[in-house]
Amino acid sequence: MTLLIKRSLVEQAVDQLRERVASGAWLVGQRLPTEPELAAELGISRNTVREAMRVLAFSGLVEVRQGDGSYLRTAVDPLQAIKALSGCTLEQARETRHLLEAEAIGLAALRRTEADLQGLRDALAHSSAHFHDDLQRYVSCDLVFHQRLVDAAHNPALSELYRYFSGVVATTVHHNLTQAPRCQSVFDLHGQILDAIEQRDPDTAKALSRALIES
Numbered sequence: 001m002t003l004l005i006k007r008s009l010v011e012q013a014v015d016q017l018r019e020r021v022a023s024g025a026w027l028v029g030q031r032l033p034t035e036p037e038l039a040a041e042l043g044i045s046r047n048t049v050r051e052a053m054r055v056l057a058f059s060g061l062v063e064v065r066q067g068d069g070s071y072l073r074t075a076v077d078p079l080q081a082i083k084a085l086s087g088c089t090l091e092q093a094r095e096t097r098h099l100l101e102a103e104a105i106g107l108a109a110l111r112r113t114e115a116d117l118q119g120l121r122d123a124l125a126h127s128s129a130h131f132h133d134d135l136q137r138y139v140s141c142d143l144v145f146h147q148r149l150v151d152a153a154h155n156p157a158l159s160e161l162y163r164y165f166s167g168v169v170a171t172t173v174h175h176n177l178t179q180a181p182r183c184q185s186v187f188d189l190h191g192q193i194l195d196a197i198e199q200r201d202p203d204t205a206k207a208l209s210r211a212l213i214e215s
Helices: 009-022 035-042 046-059 078-087 090-111 114-129 135-151 156-179 184-198 202-214
Strands: 062-065 069-072
Touching: 009 035, 009 046, 009 156, 035 046, 046 062, 046 135, 046 156, 090 135, 090 156, 090 184, 090 202, 114 135, 114 184, 135 156, 135 184, 184 202
Parallel strands: none
Antiparallel strands: 062 069
8 A cells, every 4th residue: 555545635735736836837936826816726625725835835845934925935846856755655654764753863862952842842732732633734733843853853964854755754644543543642652752852862762753653
């Protein structure tokens, strides 16, 4: 089974928006249509458009300016450089997360700053508030927390690689949570990882990260 099976509405919207970028519909630096305009054009809800734009912002394709709108950051989709991700299996996605995410979290435990910890606490609180909410909304919040975990390693290459990989992470999390009831003990691993990072304990942080990936 590949990750493309039973794709969410958000993933489909992301693909449609990427196709418009690839076709040259918008110029670099151009302000993109508003959420209502895109929702009407694509025939989807504004919430789906909003989540799709967040994915594109994570990938570096779009820049979201608070109170102003979304702008095309580049006409070259960074994700095209790693197209193999779109067809990887769930097991291959898990292997990649072990190699990339868990190791980055180990580095984060050694290099994190107080600002990193505060950002992680804020993201975790936001994620917790939506754990029993709409699944797509929770997954979006969870991505922010995981990206900040990797960012705390203070390695720009790792951060960019994980940003490209975030679409696959979102799909695997979405798949896992639709196959079984949401489990509080699994969610609690996020807080335990944060505690290990705060205590500068890379071995525990990596072990907990691997347990979360396998859950």
